[in-house]
Amino acid sequence: xxxxxxxxxxxxxxxxxxxxxxxxxxxxxxxxxxxxxxxxxxxxxxxxxxxxxxxxxxxxxxxxxxxxxxxxxxxxxxxxxxxxxxxxxxxxxxxxxxxxxxxxxxxxxxxxxxxxxxxxxxxxxxxxxxxxxxxxxxxxxxxxxxxxxxxxxxxxxxxxxxxxxxxxxxxxxxxxxxxxxxxxxxxxxxxxxxxxxxxxxxxxxxxxxxxxxxxxxxxxxxxxxxxxxxxxxxxxxxxxxxxxxxxxxxxxxxxxxxxxxxxxxxxxxxxxxxxxxxxxxxxxxxxxxx
Amino acid sequence: xxxxxxxxxxxxxxxxxxxxxxxxxxxxxxxxxxxxxxxxxxxxxxxxxxxxxxxxxxxxxxxxxxxxxxxxxxxxxxxxxxxxxxxxxxxxxxxxxxxxxxxxxxxxxxxxxxxxxxxxxxxxxxxxxxxxxxxxxxxxxxxxxxxxxxxxxxxxxxxxxxxxxxxxxxxxxxxxxxxxxxxxxxxxxxxxxxxxxxxxxxxxxxxxxxxxxxxxxxxxxxxxxxxxxxxxxxxxxxxxxxxxxxxxxxxxxxxxxxxxxxxxxxxxxxxxxxxxxxxxxxxxxxxxxxxxxxxxxx
Numbered sequence: 001x002x003x004x005x006x007x008x009x010x011x012x013x014x015x016x017x018x019x020x021x022x023x024x025x026x027x028x029x030x031x032x033x034x035x036x037x038x039x040x041x042x043x044x045x046x047x048x049x050x051x052x053x054x055x056x057x058x059x060x061x062x063x064x065x066x067x068x069x070x071x072x073x074x075x076x077x078x079x080x081x082x083x084x085x086x087x088x089x090x091x092x093x094x095x096x097x098x099x100x101x102x103x104x105x106x107x108x109x110x111x112x113x114x115x116x117x118x119x120x121x122x123x124x125x126x127x128x129x130x131x132x133x134x135x136x137x138x139x140x141x142x143x144x145x146x147x148x149x150x151x152x153x154x155x156x157x158x159x160x161x162x163x164x165x166x167x168x169x170x171x172x173x174x175x176x177x178x179x180x181x182x183x184x185x186x187x188x189x190x191x192x193x194x195x196x197x198x199x200x201x202x203x204x205x206x207x208x209x210x211x212x213x214x215x216x217x218x219x220x221x222x223x224x225x226x227x228x229x230x231x232x233x234x235x236x237x238x239x240x241x242x243x244x245x246x247x248x249x250x251x252x253x254x255x256x257x258x259x260x261x262x263x264x265x266x267x268x269x270x271x272x273x274x275x276x277x278x279x280x281x282x283x284x285x286x287x288x289x290x
Numbered sequence: 291x292x293x294x295x296x297x298x299x300x301x302x303x304x305x306x307x308x309x310x311x312x313x314x315x316x317x318x319x320x321x322x323x324x325x326x327x328x329x330x331x332x333x334x335x336x337x338x339x340x341x342x343x344x345x346x347x348x349x350x351x352x353x354x355x356x357x358x359x360x361x362x363x364x365x366x367x368x369x370x371x372x373x374x375x376x377x378x379x380x381x382x383x384x385x386x387x388x389x390x391x392x393x394x395x396x397x398x399x400x401x402x403x404x405x406x407x408x409x410x411x412x413x414x415x416x417x418x419x420x421x422x423x424x425x426x427x428x429x430x431x432x433x434x435x436x437x438x439x440x441x442x443x444x445x446x447x448x449x450x451x452x453x454x455x456x457x458x459x460x461x462x463x464x465x466x467x468x469x470x471x472x473x474x475x476x477x478x479x480x481x482x483x484x485x486x487x488x489x490x491x492x493x494x495x496x497x498x499x500x501x502x503x504x505x506x507x508x509x510x511x512x513x514x515x516x517x518x519x520x521x522x523x524x525x526x527x528x529x530x531x532x533x534x535x536x537x538x539x540x541x542x543x544x545x546x547x548x549x550x551x552x553x554x555x556x557x558x559x560x561x562x563x564x565x566x567x568x569x570x571x572x573x574x575x576x577x578x579x580x581x582x583x584x585x586x587x588x
Contacts, residue, residue: 008333010305010473015498036474037303037505039498058374078353078401099374099400138508141445141477148376166305166473167332169437169444173395190559191310195333201439206395221560250527252497 001277002160004033004179006203008195010166012185013215013239016249017269018163019043020256024266026128029155033175034165035119035134035146042252046126053122055134055149056115057098057142062089066110073102073111094141119146121153144174151175168202176203181277182210183236188221196224200233209280213269216241234276237269295459297452297467298584299329299486299515303502305473307494308522311555313470314339314564315576316584317429323587324466326427327455328434329448329482331420336470341562342425342432350420350435350450352443353399356392362411363389369403369412378403395440419443422450424458429564431458445477452482466587475509483515490518490546490583491538495530503534507541517543520579524548546582549575 005018015032019040022030032040060073060082069087074080081095082102093116103111119136134150136143143165151174154160164175176182182203186196196212203210212228217238228235239245239262248258256263300316302309313336317326328336356377358369370378370390377396381389392403392412404414419442422435433455435447455467471482483489489510493499503519510517519538524531535545554570566573 009335010302010307010333012306034474036476036479037498037502039304039501042497042501076401076405078399097374097398097400099398099402100372101400101402101405104372104402104406136476138475138505139480139512141480143476144375167444167478168439168441169332169478170442171474171476172332173440177396189556190338190562191335194335194338198333198439205440246526249498250494250496250530 001181001274002154002162002179003181003183003273004162004164004176005183005185006164006172006176006199007166007185008168008199009186009191012187012192014185015039015043015163016215016255017183017185017213018161020254020266021270022129022161023254023256024263025159025270027158029130029132029153029158029160031150031153031160031162032131032133033147033150033162035136035143035150036165038133038135040131040163041124041133043254044126044129044131046124046129046131049123049125052120053149054117055119055121055146056117057096057145058100058113059093059096059098059116060091060102060111061114062091063110063112066108068108070107072105072107076101076105097142098145118142121146121149123153143171147171147174168198172202173206176206176208179208181273181280182208183213183273184210185213185215186224187216188214188218188224193224193227197227200231209276211236211273211276214238236272236276237265239265295456295465295467296487297469298488298490299469299471299482300490300492301471301479301482301506302473302492303475303506304493304498307492307499308549309492310335310339310470311559311565312490312492312576312579313468315566316468316580318564318566319577319580320430320466320468320587322430323464324430324468325455325459325464326430326432327451327467327469328432329451329469329478330472331435331437331444331447331451331478332472334434334436336432337434339559339562339564340427340429340432342427342434344423344425346424347421349418350422350447351416352419352446353417354401354414355394355397355399355417356401356403357413357415358390358392359411359413360389362409364409364411365389366408369407372402372406398442417442420447422447422454424454430464431462433458445481448472448478448481466584475505479509483510484513486515488516488518488583490520491543492520492522493534494522495524495527495534500530500534500537504537507538507543511542518546518583519543520546520549522549523551525551547575547579549579
């Protein structure tokens, strides 16, 4: 089973949920897909496994001796990563998505593709949990290729938990695609609810089964609970608003280690997710028959 | 009225540290002298506090998406071979020929498949990515946006919001733009900070706050934007706050103050008010951060 932990709003507790779930589960691969700000390693640190893999995309390199300045490449590029000035091609690699189109359209065969580093993927192992994290180089805009490289390390068999980046655009979509179940983490505030609705729209667009975890739950605001009930979204768990949790987090300690009374909450959550996934699978199977 | 317009962008690296709460308070403190821009287009929240009244809105179209015309597809598979984004999949039909389909969510709109389809079976319509709006709020004009679910090009939408905010500032002779930025350090953040006059990073005294701040400060240096740092909920971990402030100074940023942990912040949010519009204890702290970051604007 591949579980993705996501949220529209940042700072709602994605890393808390994914790392604690991995800890109580054991024997699981935990993949940090928040490559802009990877945080999992701060809570589950372990022995590095081998060298970091350098991840690159292919960007154009123009052979000036062959280029006649026809501008076929810059006209083709949808991302304005090439411009022709005085019959010379300028390449803006930071805008390049690496589609390879320019090299294909060049009538002179003057463009070849060379790798440009966007970040690294590192693997660590800690007490039964394999942690894979992507780390985007600072100043690089393009997160999705690195996320795809992280996801290439999802084991063929066995369970994986993905810590998604915040938001609702390409990096989130790149993370959630082809996962089995999505856990949306939110908090009972107006911002939390607003961004939860946005995240729900994304998950529905991707047609993935999902449920909600309410973090920092307190009884004074039930709008998230009401929304979930009315929208037919299962609330999988509520993590209480507990200052001890915030303090343990600030020191980089996992909740289930610092406050063992929370172990059973995460064990139940994992079992619930597995149950929901089974249900979703059999529902999908039945609808296929009909 | 050719005075220069100053733009202050509020970012955080890590999400959920209190960017939007600080931005809303800055909006209230600017007392109508600023245009507000919500550049967290992925998950915009500023409107929940400033309750804008929309006076103008426009579709945001950006780029194109590949769509395979089923009737023209010969099933040769060239498109799937050439696509670098794993966006084209083989779909087996129970009766009839095998066909290819584009996953609109994965398609980056590069146009390679469109150009090289031997049967010219792929259309390339413009893509609707979202909407941007100009609104009036009690704190001044506000430009904000919403991105369609799972859409691309949030960086370009950010650029559009900033450009519109600048236009409004010029038209109305307002000296300041206060921008609520997105979390992270990737494309929408880069689009938010390039060319800004100053950046305020709102962080929190946690291991992740510290880690993410280091990366966001590198980014600000990379783009040569003067940077301020303030630690929100500083009293959750005073030692970590010290460490973060030292790191910020070492990286060449100015420490703009500390904001205390205050449950009244959530109460203000529920009441659709900026913290400084209430008598929350942390309002004092935010006020002093404002005076450091935007002196002379009142």
